[in-house]
Amino acid sequence: MATERPSREAGLDQSEVFRGDLRAKESESGVTRRSIPAFVAGEELADLADHDGRVVVLTADLASANRLNDFAARHPERFFNMGIAEKNMISVAAGLASTGLVPFVGTFASFAALLGYEQVRTDCAYPGMAVRVLAHHSGMSLGYYGSSHHALEDLAAMRAVADLTVACASDANQLRAMLRASIDLPGALYLRLGRGRDPEVYERVPEDFRFGAATRLRDGRDVTIVTTGSEVHPSLAAAELLATRGLSVGVIDMATIKPLDVEAVRDAQTCGVVVTVEEHSVIGGLGGAVAETLCDLRSSAALLRHGVPDQYVEIGPPAALYAHYRLDPPGITEVVLTFVSSLG
Amino acid sequence: MTSAPTPAELVAQKALMVRLETLRLSRIAGAGHYSGTFSAAELLAALYYRQLRLDPANPRWPERDRFILSKGHAAIGLYPILADLGYFDASLLDSYTRLGSPFGDHPDMRKIPGIDFSSGSLGHGLSIGLGMALAGRVSRRDYRVYVMVGDGELAEGQVWEAAMAAGHFGAGRLVCLVDRNRLGIDGPTEDVMAAEPIEARFAAFGWSCQRIDGHDVDAVLGAFEALGDADYAPPQLIVADTVKGRGVARMENDVNWHVGNLGPEDYEDVRRELIEGASRGH
Numbered sequence: 001m002a003t004e005r006p007s008r009e010a011g012l013d014q015s016e017v018f019r020g021d022l023r024a025k026e027s028e029s030g031v032t033r034r035s036i037p038a039f040v041a042g043e044e045l046a047d048l049a050d051h052d053g054r055v056v057v058l059t060a061d062l063a064s065a066n067r068l069n070d071f072a073a074r075h076p077e078r079f080f081n082m083g084i085a086e087k088n089m090i091s092v093a094a095g096l097a098s099t100g101l102v103p104f105v106g107t108f109a110s111f112a113a114l115l116g117y118e119q120v121r122t123d124c125a126y127p128g129m130a131v132r133v134l135a136h137h138s139g140m141s142l143g144y145y146g147s148s149h150h151a152l153e154d155l156a157a158m159r160a161v162a163d164l165t166v167a168c169a170s171d172a173n174q175l176r177a178m179l180r181a182s183i184d185l186p187g188a189l190y191l192r193l194g195r196g197r198d199p200e201v202y203e204r205v206p207e208d209f210r211f212g213a214a215t216r217l218r219d220g221r222d223v224t225i226v227t228t229g230s231e232v233h234p235s236l237a238a239a240e241l242l243a244t245r246g247l248s249v250g251v252i253d254m255a256t257i258k259p260l261d262v263e264a265v266r267d268a269q270t271c272g273v274v275v276t277v278e279e280h281s282v283i284g285g286l287g288g289a290v291a292e293t294l295c296d297l298r299s300s301a302a303l304l305r306h307g308v309p310d311q312y313v314e315i316g317p318p319a320a321l322y323a324h325y326r327l328d329p330p331g332i333t334e335v336v337l338t339f340v341s342s343l344g
Numbered sequence: 345m346t347s348a349p350t351p352a353e354l355v356a357q358k359a360l361m362v363r364l365e366t367l368r369l370s371r372i373a374g375a376g377h378y379s380g381t382f383s384a385a386e387l388l389a390a391l392y393y394r395q396l397r398l399d400p401a402n403p404r405w406p407e408r409d410r411f412i413l414s415k416g417h418a419a420i421g422l423y424p425i426l427a428d429l430g431y432f433d434a435s436l437l438d439s440y441t442r443l444g445s446p447f448g449d450h451p452d453m454r455k456i457p458g459i460d461f462s463s464g465s466l467g468h469g470l471s472i473g474l475g476m477a478l479a480g481r482v483s484r485r486d487y488r489v490y491v492m493v494g495d496g497e498l499a500e501g502q503v504w505e506a507a508m509a510a511g512h513f514g515a516g517r518l519v520c521l522v523d524r525n526r527l528g529i530d531g532p533t534e535d536v537m538a539a540e541p542i543e544a545r546f547a548a549f550g551w552s553c554q555r556i557d558g559h560d561v562d563a564v565l566g567a568f569e570a571l572g573d574a575d576y577a578p579p580q581l582i583v584a585d586t587v588k589g590r591g592v593a594r595m596e597n598d599v600n601w602h603v604g605n606l607g608p609e610d611y612e613d614v615r616r617e618l619i620e621g622a623s624r625g626h
Binding site: 056077078080082083085087088091092093094095096097098099100101103118119122123126127128 | 406410452453454460461462464465468471472473474475476477478479480482483501502505506508509512513
């Protein structure tokens with residue numbers, strides 16, 4: 001492995017890669033409040049570790065980028081920087097977990113999921129180890145770092161692993177709730193995070209969060225958007241835009257991809273039109289999970305799976321990519337309108 | 345009245361049991377990893393009957409020493425030891441590899457008491473063991489963690505990630521045993537992918553190293569006695585030179601017996617050969 005890692009660039013200090021990010025500009029203009037999911041994990045875990053001796057944290061030379069150094073500063077004896085060796089890190093975490101500890105492992109989603117896939121499956125999920133993989137900078141959020149640093153297949157891959165919980169945090173407050181709920185979650189967890197700049201979806205920490213339960217964020221009569229993680233906020237914004245175009249659009253935050261909330265899918269399809277929106281390949285992720293479930297339910301609802309097409313994405317800053325692949329609010333709006341009109 | 349066996353005699357007896365049970369269980373399965381289990385028989389017996397701190401009545405005892413059979417394909421030799429020690433009823437082994445059995449070709453910790461970690465995919469075990477050793481540090485427990493790897497397994501890159509990290513963290517209670525039987529599946533390791541110089545490679549990552557004859561029980565026990573027990577110290581390597589297929593002439597150093605199947609007549613021949621060899625102290 002000789003990959004050059006943008007550990008500093010991906011952190012707080014280097015804005016170059018994100019300079020064109022429209023979401024960031026939105027927040028700077030006061031439209032949304034900035035919150036930074038990946039960056040609260042270290043602090044939240046340190047708080048949890050104050051009262052729970054089982055919490056240990058590992059990273060792969062990314063403690064400054066993912067701010068797990070906030071944990072290291074408060075609990076140095078329970079923090080292990082494993083260097084750029086993700087496979088070893090995940091297996092070490094499994095060994096730690098075998099003694100009853102609860103290890104949280106943070107690295108880029110591309111490396112956690114794709115490089116470390118077998119370790120997650122064979123050493124964490126199969127033996128039922130309570131390893132929590134914090135897969136940050138998921139999707140194409142590393143922008144022009146390119147496909148080596150993108151994770152657009154991780155949900156499809158992880159969803160196929162038995163006894164693995166798969167979830168996506170949409171903002172910092174939900175991430176805190178997920179971290180708290182994860183402490184006593186049986187088995188392994190793959191937790192997909194954004195790049196640490198996701199705007200706020202939840203005004204406060206949703207204390208009632210539990211894995212496997214979706215959250216309806218908005219009611220709508222005409223269309224239901226089922227979304228997750230980084231696309232929850234733009235989907236809500238798109239629903240607002242669609243309202244001005246005469247469409248009543250509901251939004252469900254399907255935070256847990258596995259086990260999927262079947263009742264939420266049943267609820268989503270009652271309006272007759274379902275659109276899934278995710279920062280992931282259209283193959284096998286949230287859209288795939290919802291399609292399978294609609295099939296199982298023998299639903300007659302129309303389904304559009306919106307995500308990244310089955311290809312390696314263009315080079316570009318994140319915001320430009322979201323716009324290009326129509327995963328920003330105007331893009332989602334356009335996709336939904338086109339789909340609805342195609343239904344006649 | 346016979347006197348109690350010496351430690352070395354006990355280990356040798358149990359190593360014979362490992363080999364005979366490997367024969368028997370392979371017959372149930374219709375095939376078995378004979379030769380890579382025979383190479384490890386004395387090591388496994390020495391670990392379980394003389395070295396590991398265990399309580400078979402309490403398989404999850406937090407203070408126990410851990411053992412990871414990273415070369416999981418030798419599990420057929422480990423199961424009989426666990427049964428003999430009382431982790432489960434020995435009659436359960438009769439289901440070996442049959443539909444629904446807890447006992448597959450590679451060990452599953454969720455199904456078998458006494459298995460400290462599931463294995464099968466080579467290259468993972470040393471990392472798992474390092475995690476257990478670091479957990480001992482975090483939890484202030486002084487158990488040791490033993491990981492047995494195959495020599496062919498040393499070609500897996502993750503072994504060296506773990507070796508580097510173990511040296512970096514000074515995981516002194518981590519012990520890596522290399523079953524150096526010199527053969528992989530396709531041929532000699534030195535032809536397929538050279539493993540040597542094993543000690544020099546580990547030493548370069550900060551390990552302390554011993555090298556012994558893995559079939560000389562006194563040497564194995566001596567290597568165990570020489571192990572340090574301090575944390576924040578070099579992790580410890582024992583390279584055990586062994587013979588793949590040890591104890592059965594037709595299998596020794598024959599790559600074709602990595603996985604094999606004895607016919608009914610050969611079965612009795614080989615069984616007799618093992619028993620006679622053991623009685624001669626071989």
